[in-house]
Amino acid sequence: MSKRKNSPLQNLRVLTGIVLITWLVLPLIPLAIWSFAKGWYFPDLLPKRWTLNAWEYTFSNTSGVLDSLWVTIWISLAATALSVLVGVPAGRALGMYKFKGKELIELMILAPVIVPGIAVILGIHSIFLFLGLNNTMTGVILVHLIPTLPYMTLVMSGIFANYDPAFEDQARSLGASPLKTFWYVTLPAIMPGIIVGGLFAFLVSWSQYILTLLIGGGRIITLPLLLFNFATSGRNDITGAIGMIYILPGIIVLLLTAKHLSGRSGAVGGFGQI
Amino acid sequence: MTHVSIKELSKTYKGSDAPALDTLSLEISSGELTALLGPSGCGKTTTMKMIAGLLEPSSGDITFDGRSVLNDKPENRGAVMVFQNYLLFPYMSVSDNIGFGLKMRNIDANQIKKRVDEMLEMVKLPDLGNRKPSELSGGQQQRVALARALIIQPQVLLLDEPLSNLDAHLRFEMRDLIRSLQQEMKITTIFVTHDQEEAVVLADKIALILDGKMKQYDTPKAFYKSPIDEATARFFGCHNFIKGTSNEGNFNSAIGELKIPKPFENGDGTLTFRPENVQITQDNSQDNTFAASVSNIIYMGTQTQLKLKLADLEIDAIVNPNEAEGVNIGDQILIHLPQGALWKI
Numbered sequence: 001m002s003k004r005k006n007s008p009l010q011n012l013r014v015l016t017g018i019v020l021i022t023w024l025v026l027p028l029i030p031l032a033i034w035s036f037a038k039g040w041y042f043p044d045l046l047p048k049r050w051t052l053n054a055w056e057y058t059f060s061n062t063s064g065v066l067d068s069l070w071v072t073i074w075i076s077l078a079a080t081a082l083s084v085l086v087g088v089p090a091g092r093a094l095g096m097y098k099f100k101g102k103e104l105i106e107l108m109i110l111a112p113v114i115v116p117g118i119a120v121i122l123g124i125h126s127i128f129l130f131l132g133l134n135n136t137m138t139g140v141i142l143v144h145l146i147p148t149l150p151y152m153t154l155v156m157s158g159i160f161a162n163y164d165p166a167f168e169d170q171a172r173s174l175g176a177s178p179l180k181t182f183w184y185v186t187l188p189a190i191m192p193g194i195i196v197g198g199l200f201a202f203l204v205s206w207s208q209y210i211l212t213l214l215i216g217g218g219r220i221i222t223l224p225l226l227l228f229n230f231a232t233s234g235r236n237d238i239t240g241a242i243g244m245i246y247i248l249p250g251i252i253v254l255l256l257t258a259k260h261l262s263g264r265s266g267a268v269g270g271f272g273q274i
Numbered sequence: 275m276t277h278v279s280i281k282e283l284s285k286t287y288k289g290s291d292a293p294a295l296d297t298l299s300l301e302i303s304s305g306e307l308t309a310l311l312g313p314s315g316c317g318k319t320t321t322m323k324m325i326a327g328l329l330e331p332s333s334g335d336i337t338f339d340g341r342s343v344l345n346d347k348p349e350n351r352g353a354v355m356v357f358q359n360y361l362l363f364p365y366m367s368v369s370d371n372i373g374f375g376l377k378m379r380n381i382d383a384n385q386i387k388k389r390v391d392e393m394l395e396m397v398k399l400p401d402l403g404n405r406k407p408s409e410l411s412g413g414q415q416q417r418v419a420l421a422r423a424l425i426i427q428p429q430v431l432l433l434d435e436p437l438s439n440l441d442a443h444l445r446f447e448m449r450d451l452i453r454s455l456q457q458e459m460k461i462t463t464i465f466v467t468h469d470q471e472e473a474v475v476l477a478d479k480i481a482l483i484l485d486g487k488m489k490q491y492d493t494p495k496a497f498y499k500s501p502i503d504e505a506t507a508r509f510f511g512c513h514n515f516i517k518g519t520s521n522e523g524n525f526n527s528a529i530g531e532l533k534i535p536k537p538f539e540n541g542d543g544t545l546t547f548r549p550e551n552v553q554i555t556q557d558n559s560q561d562n563t564f565a566a567s568v569s570n571i572i573y574m575g576t577q578t579q580l581k582l583k584l585a586d587l588e589i590d591a592i593v594n595p596n597e598a599e600g601v602n603i604g605d606q607i608l609i610h611l612p613q614g615a616l617w618k619i
Contacts, residue, residue, distance in 0.1 A: 169328045170361040172348040174375040175426060184374075188365050 028247065035240030054237035058245070065226060065242055072206060072222040075137065076249075079144035079205040080198050083152040086145070087197060088190065091156020096165065109153050112146045120146070121214050128215060135217035143215045144208055148201035155200065159193030199253045206249055275304040276338050276352070276429040276462045278325070283334035285320050294320045296486040297334065302464060302479075307456055309477035310466040311509075317486045318466035322432050325464065326355040338429055349378070352429035358439065360419040362407035368418050369394070369403035375426035393421040396455065413444045417451065424455060431456070433465035437472045449476050470497075470510055482506055498548055500617050507546050507619070514552075514589045516545040520618060529584045532611065533561040538618045549579070551615035552591035554601070555608050562611040568603055582609065 034040060035054050037047035058065045093099070094106060112120075124143060125134065133139030167189065171181040187194075209224045216222070223246050230239045280300040286293040295317035302308045310318040323329035325336055327348035335342050343351050354375070362371050370377075372393050373386040394400050397417040407415055416439070423431060436452060437445045453476065456463050467473050473480045474494040482489040482497065490502040501507035504515060518527030519542050525532040532545065555563060569588075570581035578598040580591040591609065601607060 164361075166357060166359075167361050167363065169323075169326075169348075170355070170357055171363075171374070171378075173326050173328065173353070173355045173432075174422065175349045175378040176374075177347075177349055177378075180378055184378075185363060188363075 028243075031240045031243045033240070034236045035238075035244055037237055037240075040236075054235075054241045057238060058241040063238070064221065065223075065245070068221050068223050068226045069245065071137075071220060072224075075141055075144060075212075075220075075222060076202050076205040078137075078141045079148050080201045082141065082145055083148045083201040084194055084198055087149055087152030087156050087201075088194065090149075090153045091158075091193070092160045094153065095157035095160030096163065109150050111150075113150045117147060117208075117211050121211060125214055134215055135219045137220060139215045140212055140220050140222075143211045144205040146211065147208065148204045151200040151204060152197040155193050155197035156190065159190050163189060196257055199257055203250060203253055275460055277304050277340070278302040278430055278462055278464070279337045279340070280321075280325070281335040281337070283321065283324060283336065284332050285317070285324060285329065286332045293317075293332070293486050295324075295483075298481075298483070298488050300481055300488070300491060302462060304462055305460040307453070307463045307465075307476065307478045309473035309480045310464060310483060311470060311473040311480050312466075312468065312483035313509075314468055316468075316483045318468075318483055319434060321483075322355060322434060322464065322466050325430065326353050326432055327351045328355070353432055354423040354426060354428040354430075355432040356419050356423045356434065356436065358435040360407075360415045362415055362418055362422075364407055366407075367403065368399070368405050368407065368410070371407065371418055372403075372422045372425055374422060379426070389425055393425045396424075397421045397451065413440055413448065416440065416448060420452070420455070424459060424461070427459065428461060431461045431463040433463065435467050435469075435472075436465050437476070438467065438469060445472075446475075452476065482509060484509070501546065501619065503619050504544065504546070512546060512548055512590075514547050514549060516587065518543070518545065525616075525618075529564060529587055532616070533613055534616050534618065535613055543618045546617050546619055547611055547615045549590040549592040550577075551612060552580075552582075552589070552593070553610040553612065554591075554593060554597050555610040557610075558608055560610055562613065562616075563608055564611075566607055566609050568601055568605045568607060571598065571601065571603055573598075582607075584609075 033047065036050050036052065038049040038051040038053065040047035057063050090109070094102065094109075121143075124146075128134045128139050128143070133142065167185050168181050171185040172178070176184060207224060208222070209228065212220060212222050213225060216225075223242065227239060227242045227246055230242060278300075279302070280298055282297045282299055283295060284293050284297050285295045298317075298321060300308075310321055312318050320329060324331045327343070327346060331344070336344060338352065343353075346352075362368075363374065366374070369387075369390050373390045376386045376389060390403065391400075394403055397420060399414060399417055399421075402410065402414065402418075407418065410418065416436070420436075433452070437448055440448055452463075465476065474497075477494060479492065480494055480497060481491040484505055489506050490497065492500075497506065497510050498512075501510065501512070507513075507515070516525075516527045516529065516532070518525050518532075520526075520534060520538050521540050523534055523536045523538075525534045525538075525545055527545070534545065557563070564584050566582040566584045566589075568580055569583050572579040572581075573595065576595070577592050578595045580593065580598065580601070582589050582591055
């Protein structure tokens with residue numbers, strides 16, 4: 001084996017990687033330091049005294065962080081599951097078929113990515129009031145679908161645009177019922193999309209603030225709400241500790257999806273034939 | 275052993291005026307290997323999908339041994355389709371692909387393994403069970419697809435262009451394999467193809483479909499000897515047509531009088547004959563001998579094609595290269611059309 005020199009393109013990629021990581025990781029360092037600091041004042045480069053108080057408080061029953069963590073996990077899981085349930089068939093329709101009004105439907109699905117949530121949340125609030133969904137977990141889960149569904153649907157329509165439905169015909173012909181066909185043939189083929197789309201949806205739901213605040217009405221306290229409370233009350237140490245917990249899923253997802261997001265995978269695509 | 279009967283089967287796709295298939299009727303005897311032959315878009319794949327249950331006919335009926343199968347779902351129909359591009363499930367091993375149909379029938383895993391090994395042996399791929407389909411050549415993938423269909427012992431096997439994706443030398447191998455497996459298992463088999471050569475070498479009987487309508491349903495030989503009309507003859511590579519009138523064994527045409535076999539009907543008609551039945555001769559005392567000028571010569575290795583002009587009529591002749599030796603473009607030669615080679619349509 002001969003030793004290969006790095007090409008300029010490879011060097012550029014490494015450089016971009018370093019810049020990107022610095023950009024993403026550097027801002028987190030003060031947050032991490034704060035969570036262990038007992039006072040950290042200008043012009044000290046590092047805190048003079050260290051403590052675990054913030055972490056102890058965070059994991060104590062009085063802080064409500066753990067309760068909040070569970071609520072957030074449940075809401076995000078439920079919103080993700082519902083996104084998969086709706087996004088897979090929607091993505092199939094958009095990625096594989098041509099039909100009247102397709103452009104309009106695509107626009108409607110994309111709209112929540114473009115239009116800020118706060119613009120529609122008051123209307124939703126009054127509808128949910130009528131339906132009795134305000135201040136409930138169900139209401140929060142449902143409203144989280146607004147930002148999560150577009151991602152799920154987009155990813156799935158990209159998957160289905162490259163999908164050959166003849167495989168399903170073949171499976172049926174070989175004796176598979178529609179349900180078995182879906183389980184043994186369709187599902188494995190679209191799994192990368194479900195995973196990537198699902199992780200996106202989970203993260204988007206995980207980081208919702210305004211929607212949760214208005215529909216949850218202060219009863220449903222998710223992690224971002226709690227984080228915001230501590231941040232505005234000037235408790236930088238506790239904010240740092242909760243912040244560390246808060247970014248955990250993002251880091252895990254980043255590591256999990258790195259493979260699927262890198263170039264060649266078909267998981268990130270667009271709407272088939274627009 | 276299943277007798278397949280197709281009765282006035284039609285299919286018109288939504289948003290289309292012309293039917294993709296127009297009142298096709300076919301009787302396919304048990305254990306027979308039948309080809310649906312026609313150009314692309316003539317409705318043959320549509321027919322296959324309807325037999326397999328993957329597409330609903332607009333009208334007509336399909337019966338297996340006299341029983342209508344139109345209400346049977348594809349998974350219960352007993353007809354298995356092998357697609358042209360094989361459609362092996364890419365994330366399953368070769369063995370899992372072959373065993374798929376049995377797994378769907380909830381057959382015990384040990385039993386499946388045994389049967390899969392038998393099938394691998396039958397299609398001559400005994401050691402490739404653990405490979406992924408992407409690691410196989412086209413010919414090997416085709417065999418896996420065939421094994422996957424045959425393992426469930428279907429009543430009817432449907433093959434979509436089974437030889438067309440293969441190289442010339444693989445075609446004969448695959449043809450022999452398909453024929454021997456089909457004879458051994460005695461499965462009524464229908465395959466579609468646009469390639470008349472593929473149909474001729476593989477099929478017991480051929481149904482020629484042109485423009486959604488069946489033209490002729492006959493043995494391969496009959497398509498050469500006695501085509502039903504000009505379009506059918508042309509599809510099989512015959513472009514020799516002489517218009518005229520027949521009367522008790524004589525046929526009057528623009529190029530003169532021809533002697534024809536007696537049983538041919540009297541009246542106006544077209545005579546046709548295969549290019550390979552045209553003989554070059556020196557002897558002008560025979561019947562049906564005409565002077566022709568050579569307008570082109572195409573050397574094709576094992577045979578030579580001559581483009582000839584008889585008065586205003588253009589005909590093709592295919593002769594042994596030795597016979598064409600010494601014949602040049604522009605030459606006048608004598609050709610003989612044997613009575614037995616003539617056919618009136």
